Amino acid sequence: MTSAAPSRLFGTVTEGEALPPLSHAVTATTVVLGAVASRDWRPMHHDRDFAIQRNGLRDIFLNTPSQASWMERFITDWSGPLGRLGRMKFSMKDSIFPGDTMVIDGHVLAVTATAEGFGWVDLALAIRVGERLASNCQARLALPATDADNPWLCPPESWRP
Amino acid sequence: MLETIPDSVLALIGQPQYREVSEIEVEAGYIYNSCAATQNANPLFWDRAAAERITGGPIAPPSMLSAWFRPHFWRPGAAGEQKALQAHFDLKRLLELPEAIIADNEMVFGVPVRIGDRLQSAQVVRSISEPKTTRLGRGRFWVVEVNMENQLGQFVGSDSYTAFGYTRTDQAAAP
Incomplete structure (x- = not known):
């Protein structure tokens, strides 16, 4: 396992930019593991x-914390490990069952620079099963401004997500 | 369901309840389980050198915040089912709404949660709606917020749930 995973920089992100979709075939094991x-x-x-x-x-269904964890994975696959989540808000519209293929997609809603060596990226995300919207999510993510910055090292008093 | 919210229930709104210390320390086993369940390859959770360099040591995925407060399914001396988010289950009982689902969930993340942390929390009922009818049945929405700190008193996050407690339409219509 490499420890040199690249991270996205704030200045490279543009409003409207789409994140690469993530597809997963949900099984009973997916639900129970989560x-x-x-x-x-x-x-x-x-x-x-x-x-x-x-x-x-109609069946057991993916719980809310599991959906949050899938969203986190989706976001940090895109951001890299220096991406630091500030907040996430979900609206569950429909359940996700074994046998469903869920697709997570999303785009950048807004970017906001700060004086703390990182910028905020607001994301609009969704989990869909076919044409069915299962969940909406809005997330706020901190990305480093430069290769020398690290949002994880932001002092608590300056961390205001 | 109760058509009127009792004063004793209204009095719960805004009051911190169930101040508690988590039953488990933050530990690597559940972190690996969570990352395995979601196939999350973030090196922060698999590569100790990366975690040391980026976050000053191993941390938990932020989205796992609520996991640290769920009670054991069973423990010696405990009677009955152990439940997280007790304020939510109290509202189900007090408002006579046998079923409930979580409709919205908002998490705010503070300082990173680290392996070995022992977290503490308090639950606050923020609101209770008027009666509503959805495709699931008739009931009420409510919001319960959990505020969490680490053993140093630092804010690690909050977890706010909007739930819909209801009586199933088919059951409500039954004689």
């Missing part, structure tokens, strides 16, 4: 009978 990793033991994320009979849904 639930266990997020310590979510609620039965609708591992017990199909419960999801159908109690929640009125």
Whole structure:
């Protein structure tokens, strides 16, 4: 594993820029792995009978923390490891089930320079299954201004996402 | 469901509840599980040298914030199911809404969460809506916010959930 992964610089990002889509075929294992990793033991994320009979849904479904983790992976695949998340906001529109192929896409909404050696990049993201919108997400990401900058080293008092 | 929100429930709005220290320390095993579940190859979580150079040591993915506060499924001496976000489950019970889903979730990230951290949190009910009807059933939306600090008292993040608690339409219509 290399430790020299490149990171995107703030000045190279433009408003409207699209992020490369990420596609994943969701299985029951995807749902259960995500639930266990997020310590979510609620039965609708591992017990199909419960999801159908109690929640009125067709199967177990991807939990919210898993969706957040998929979004984080999608964002930092694009930004590189110096990209530092400031905030994320989700709206869940529909559930993601085993058998679905989810596609995450997104684009840059806005870029805002700061005097702290990084700039803010606001992203509009979505998880879709076919034509169906499953979740919307808005995220705010800090990217370094230069190769010498590192948003992770921003003092807490200057970190205002 | 209750047509009127009891005063005792309205009084919960804005009041910090359930101040608690997480049952587990932030640890690498769950971080690997999360990265494996999402096939996240970010070297911050796999390459110690990269983590040392970039973040001053190993950290957890920011999106895992809520995981550190979920209770064990079972522990000695505990009775019944252990639940995270207890203020949310309280509202289900107090408003007599048997089902609930999370509609929105907003996370704000502060200082990085590091392996070995022992985090603490408090839950705050921010709002409760008037009755609404959706395709799931009839109920109310509410917002519960969890504010989190590390053992040094530094803000590590907040996690705000908008939930819809409801009675299923088919069940509400049943005799």
